[in-house]
Amino acid sequence: MKELDVSVFLAVFEEMLGNWLWIGLGAAALALVALVYVLFRDGGLRPRRLVWSEVVALAGGVAAVLVMQQVTHSGFRDIGGPIDWVLGIAIFAAGAAVTLVAAYAVLGLARRLA
């Protein structure tokens, strides 16, 4: 009974997000597939597109932190210890990573910044 159990984790997120969980996971999967497609099609990364995607990703990371604060009625002044910094950075990183993939895929599909 003690082993890590993905199903519990999934159950909790399902309760938290309802159908948005599946919509979100679906959108993320779609973005990933699009990214892989674009990478294959172009035979590798396009540096200019990557740089611009990274710029967008920075905004995505900041947005993730701000949305989290909004949803939880909290702000930077509530950071109380090292783990809070870790959490904030993790939220930023997650937001940035998702945005990076999505931005690169969208720019790639639109054949922009090739």
Place this chain on the structure above:
Amino acid sequence: MTTSRIAGAPFARRAFMLGGAALAGLAAGGGRPRAAVATRARIVILGAGAAGLAMASRLAARLDGAEITLLDRRREHLYQPGFTLVAAGLRTPDYVISTTAEYVARGVTLVEERGAEIDPVAKVVTTDAGRRLPYDFLVLATGLTLDYAAIEGMDVARIGQDGLGSVYAGPAQAEATWRAMSAFADRGGTAIFGRPETEMKCAGAPLKYAFLTDDTLRRRGNRTRAELIYNAQTTSLFSVPIVAEKVRMLFGERGIKVNHSHVLKAIDPARRIATFETAQGRKEFGYDFINVIPPMRAPEVVRNSPLRWQSGPWAGDGWAEVERHTLRHVRFPEVFAVGDIAGVPKGKTAASVKWQVPVAADHLVATIEGKQSDSRYDGYTSCPLITRVGRAMLVEFDYENNLTPSFPGVIAPLEELWISWIMKEVGLKPTYLAMLRGRA
């Protein structure tokens, strides 16, 4: 039985505390699906709140062919840990209200009647509608009764008026309490907090509301215009000494004045006077805002039954006399008690329910199988102690007053942290709901 010890399994506990939120993918506790035990046992579960629903879901998953009956007249389900958020103005009452029916596991029969009488010798529960429900196993999950009538002059209908607040009374009253507290925070004056001398659910909640009122005043720039007084019922602010000390320090920092051994006995809502029993006799306090938390006792159906404690500190209020590590009744082995009704030290939180239910279920199923279970509940209780909007302390402890942090070395139990607040604000409810469905 093959089940490992459940209490004291930090990994699994994390699933509840973490609420799946924000952090890495550590979650456990549901257990692997195993072969259901075939039986025709009749199981009656009295009360379909947090503990009753979670127990029904778990038993339905583990048993095949059992006749499981859930008894509760209340149709709405209340997510009570959310009351504090409603009373902080952060959520509307609909955040805490849903229906019981949506959590009832398949194969479980919900009877919308109140249990009126238990005959543990004949093994029959009789409902208020006169229905007789014979059982092979009985699970007490009635929660507790708020005894407002024990406070002379208290009128629940006036909550929200004249500075009278009471977070516990229900979702609408929690919101009314917010209105009263918010109005107080605009004006200032004297606010009184405290807790009953009986056992109570979520013993941290009275403290949280004192902190939240302090925070609201500060945000409005009115803290200097207010005096906050916390009247503790004993000589300590919390039953766990190390936590009590920390709260004492925080109250000191925030300028919340503390009186000890003060128990609310009477209130005059029109004149705004609260009367406390103290070591020096009765003492009156004028107030501009008060958060009344009433004495709490076992519901009559248990209090008036042979299942109550017969002597000792829990006899008077009628809590069920169960063995603290198995939650099995000491005189009637086919009876278990989970949740607030259990006459055990500490407990009385939804987090305790999460740890009690698998243990009690395991012992019940083992009995059906003719086996022994070594599952053990060590008193795990947790209370995300909010110290202001945006910060909380993730206080977790057991029967022995040990701190039992789920994330030792990572989330400090006695630090005011943002992450602990996030767990309470967005993680707890989904985890609680998953627990009701037997999925966490």
